[in-house]
Amino acid sequence: MDLPVMPPLAPMLAKSAKAVPRGDGWLFEPKWDGFRAIIFRDGDEVQIVSRSGKPLTRYFPEVVESIRANAPARCVLDGEIVIARDGRLSFDALSNRIHPAESRVDLLSRETPASFVAFDLLALDDRSFVEEPLSVRRPALVEALAAAADPVHVTRVTEDPDEAEEWFATFEGAGLDGVVAKELSGPYTPNGRTMLKVKHARTADVVVAGYRLHKNSTASRPLLGSLLLGLYADDGRLQHVGVAASFTEARRAELIDELAPLLLTDGESHPWDRWQDEAAQASGRLPGGQSRWTGTKDLSFVPLRPERVVEVGYEHMEGEGDQARFRHMARFKRWRPDREPESCTYEQLEEVARYDLGDVLL
Known part of the structure; x- marks a missing residue:
């Protein structure tokens, strides 16, 4: 050619x-x-x-x-x-x-x-x-x-x-x-x-980097509770931006099997290996640790190799720059086998114009 x-x-x-x-x-x-x-x-x-x-x-x-x-x-x-x-x-x-x-x-x-x-x-x-x-x-x-x-x-x-x-x-x-x-x-x-x-609606292509088990999950029948989602920052860090959930019980069981090939093998590292480190939690966007709302809820997760991309729907972002995350739970829309994980960056997100709060309040 x-x-x-x-x-x-x-x-x-x-x-x-x-x-x-x-x-x-x-x-x-x-x-x-x-x-x-x-x-x-x-x-x-x-x-x-x-x-x-x-x-x-x-x-x-x-x-x-x-x-x-x-x-x-x-x-x-x-x-x-x-x-x-x-x-x-x-x-x-x-x-x-x-x-x-x-x-x-x-x-x-x-x-x-x-x-x-x-x-x-x-x-x-x-x-x-x-x-x-x-x-x-x-x-x-x-x-x-x-x-x-x-x-x-x-x-x-x-x-x-x-x-x-x-x-x-x-x-x-x-x-x-x-x-x-x-x-x-x-x-x-x-x-x-x-x-x-x-x-017609805000969507983003994000990386699936792990999942949490559902509260009804058992050893004999594990159920996926939510997918952990990430976006790549300019410096190459995979930042945690939120979760997608709201699956049927049958789909929760299917997703456990579907994502099994992405489970880490012994010795493999993960972008969020430091999720239990409080200093790392403070300096970057990592999942895990106790809930800041209840102070007790365990938010540990099952890490996955960040190789699959999913399109999610969302309403708003909170935070600035590469500290931004979905304000509410994202909605699973579809897998994106045509996208590379590294292409999922903050650039794709809609930039909301600033507005002076003083102009809103009476």
């Missing part, structure tokens, strides 16, 4: 915004709920690379074939792999496609075929578009995929914020989860959070 833009290439990212931005110079598009993917094609050779840099090619053979049939012979495309079921996007069906068995991959590629929605053009023939503004990249993408047919698509866009707000209100019924805003004058910035995303 010999292209003007080559892997590895980190995709351009987005940060959360409360509302669709107003003013000139924005291009809006629906926020697709799938696997972010950069596709490199050089003749018959096609590579699909995930947001985290992992190869996805073997899991989506039908996407490879559809790119060969619909995309230019030499190109690099940024977009989203999605699966539609009953007229809605299905992230669960998409997650099931990540399977180690080739026979299972082949079966699912026929039973739940995926589509590719392109929203950026990074290279075409011998030309790189990375440094070009979006106002150049977008029409070039449309022209490059003008003859493409299902299951390869080009995302809809608009420069009208009113229309974008209408999309935000109506497209959720099709399984989309918001609107993305991009500056028309901006170049493609790998790994830069230069886009804005407006979602």
